[in-house]
Amino acid sequence: MSVRPLVLVIAPGDEEYRGYCLEQVADAYDVAVITTGPLTWETPYVVDHETVGDFDDVDGLIAAAAAVAGRRPIAGVLTWNESHLTAVARLAEHLGLAVTSVESVLTCRGKAAGRAAFARHGVPSARSVTATSLDEALAVADEIGFPVVVKPAAVGGSIGVIKAETREDLAAAYAFAARGVQLHGGDNASVLVEEYLDGEEVSVECVTVQGVTTAVAVTRKELGAQPLFEEVGHTLTAGDPLLETVAPIAAAAVKATGVTGGIQHVEMRLTATGPRVIEVNGRIGGDWIGWAVWRATGLSLPRIAADIATGTAPDLAPTRGQSVAIKVLYAPESGTLTKRSIVPGFAETAGWVHGPAWLMNVGDQALLPPDGDLDSSRVGLFATYADTLDLAVARRTATANHITVTTSGPGPSTGDGVRQAARTRPGRPALPGRRRRPAVGNRTPAERVPLAGRPPAAQPRRPADLPRPAGRTPPVARSGPAVVDPSPPRPDRGGVVEGELRRPHAGRDHRCGHRHLHHRRRIQSNHPSRRPRTGRVGGVAEHRLRVA
Template sequence: MRHTTPSATRDLLLIIGSGPAPMQQYLLERAAADYPLLLIEDQPLTWQRPYVVDHEVVADPTDPVALCAAADALAARWPLAGVLTWSENHVLSTARLAERLGLSGNPPRAALAARDKALGQQCFAAAGVPAAASTWVHSLDAAASAAERVGYPVVLKPASHTGSIGVTRVDTIGDLPRSWDIATAAVAHQGPEGQGALLQEYLDGPEVSVETVTYQGTTTAVALTRKTLGFAPHFLATAHSVTAEDPLLQTVAPLAAQALKALGITDGVSHVEMRFTVTGPRVIEVNARLAGDRIGDLVLRATGVDLPRAAAAIACGNAPDLQPTKRCSAAIGMLYPPADGVVTTRHLTPGSTDEEEFHWLCDIGDHVTRTPSTTTPNNTRAGFAIVTGPTVGQAQQRLADALARAEIEVQPAATPVA
């Protein structure tokens, strides 16, 4: 562990899990702009060191006993103002830790309802929230019976996973056994908050997410994220875009607030997923933490609202600053390998604008797969680009140009001999 002196005589913010640098370094950087940070991580620190005052390494931060012991050790050395996570797998343990320490945060029962998708759907139904009809299923036969009641197509998904891992669309009963195998393989790696799989009504229409901030029970819808999905029958994100003052935001804001209230969310930044159907917007699920895929960065670039700093403020019991200062558009696009195999070449032609950022997620010699995994959300991604533009059209054109300048070649994996 490392000890330094905070730059200001303030209480410190404890972060549970930092995540991978390309996607989540900005979160730690933005939180550190306002608060000296402590960190509980499952690996020795590398890129995190410039942002952290002190830390504890815990083999499994989801282990409540180990997590509490690490937090107690840090609290014995430093005064704590709050505790925060942006990791889906740590949402419930963080809520429990905040309650134990007497700090601000969502009630553990609300965090559990957000993590356990089956329980969350029960909360939506009880509160009359327009949402996808869902049934918890424990066997292939139960899934088949539920699908007949709901009507094909349906969606089969783990009850408490993340990153669209193990989520597939099932169009016919003939497709159900394969989807069941994918879902149950993912179930073995999901968090302990939910058990088994969820069979959900398929909602047809564009998918969006609402990035919200809730402070002392009052929710503000800050931005709308428009999503592009691919790799059917899977639901992998290929792009996200955020535009300041998106005209659809006010349409979905009341539904997002209703969904959060149904779960009992009282404080923090949340990511509410929904689809626009022919009958109007309907909720898919709620993530009681900052969105992944650099969506918080898109919000900052497009609107000027800093969601990581807002989350840090709320965790420390302070009101967040949600005043927009920008009016533009930002987008992120994912680069996928052309096939399963070993990366032999990767090259990026320099861009023509400063409003662009590109990161590789693979190195030469790495084995990459184009087929979605049941255990890892990002195994198929070779890299990603983020761009900003004054309008939606210009941002989309810059994104297309940036991705077109990235080249990756793969030596296909040998086909096994039957």
């Protein structure tokens, strides 16, 4: 019999999203799992298994855990599934293995309770009020002041979260949030109306041991166009200097919730008045953020979670210093998924691509927001990594240009991914549906226009180690090294696309001490042969290249 402690994992999830979590726990511990069906992908990582009909049935979980414990002692209990945190906390408490209280988990799960806790402890956040009807929502929004954010009180994944710019938008926004509650449930069936926080959104990945919280990484988020808040990408760098600023606020937020142990994913916005907390999630971040922390720093959050669950002191010393860029692939429009692929051999040859992992199969129906949500609109995701953030983002763009995602439609919703869906305000008619050619980043190599056939402004330099598809003509040589601007792209305005190449002013520094970039080209045509290489996937622009 193995001498390694046994960790009980409830709801391990699917292999595409959470497979790395189970694998990393199994590297250090023996693992038993509780699922709702027979084992599939989990088999190589587990030594014992029980089933339940419903993960939220605490009595059923207790009975299944008792069956496992009858064969071998359980050293720790954990889950990384947001929906089942409360039930698992009750199970851990019953087994005498709790690392935090059920009340603290409920505070994290209930956004209103979390906001109230932040206010009591002086943690900078947003004003938030519960509304049980549209009339209440209107009264609250008038008091807070527009724009406001309307969201379900206890549903994760940005489901049902929407911005209302004006009073006229609020009725449709309230209905959208209420629909998120109805479809995805949660510990609280109410809707929140909140102050809108303007600024970059980040998440702070934290580890809490016996009430002491350590921030180990900060993830910079890339969002789709408003009024929705769909996460379309993430970047994470070991030793990001921003961590020093946000770590104390994240730790204060965790303490305010009463959490004393485990992993926390703390979301906040960097406003003009400083970082302000959106919420504390008592689990490992989604979209491979936990994997990104491991790839960039060497710290395995699933392994650390198991250490904490078993009472073992985790080692929080980073062993790596890299950067990771993640891209979420959305369907180009609602309809039937007809193709999703990556050029054969590209990822293997590159050696710095993780994935892609496909969340939909050909023939599945894709439904984009606002009619759908992340479960119905996301086709897959992938990540790239490098020693620098610029190179990781450039590699992400190169990978996106080797991926094809197409749908035949239109379906119930129209638009090219998050950008199109978000252009339609709540309560206003959607644009007429039409079948579109795949966006730039979704085209096959044969469909793409060679760089040599594009105007000079659309020919950015490439880092030397990025593989170039066969037959593609190298770009015209230009002076100055190519660097990547990882900031989110500006949306197209009135058919005018901003050119992405800018040159230093005569190679001299400006008086302010910065390289003065000018000669920005404006390309008046939207024809594919005249578009700058923005590397679009599913209608979402990737990044800008510039010569510095």
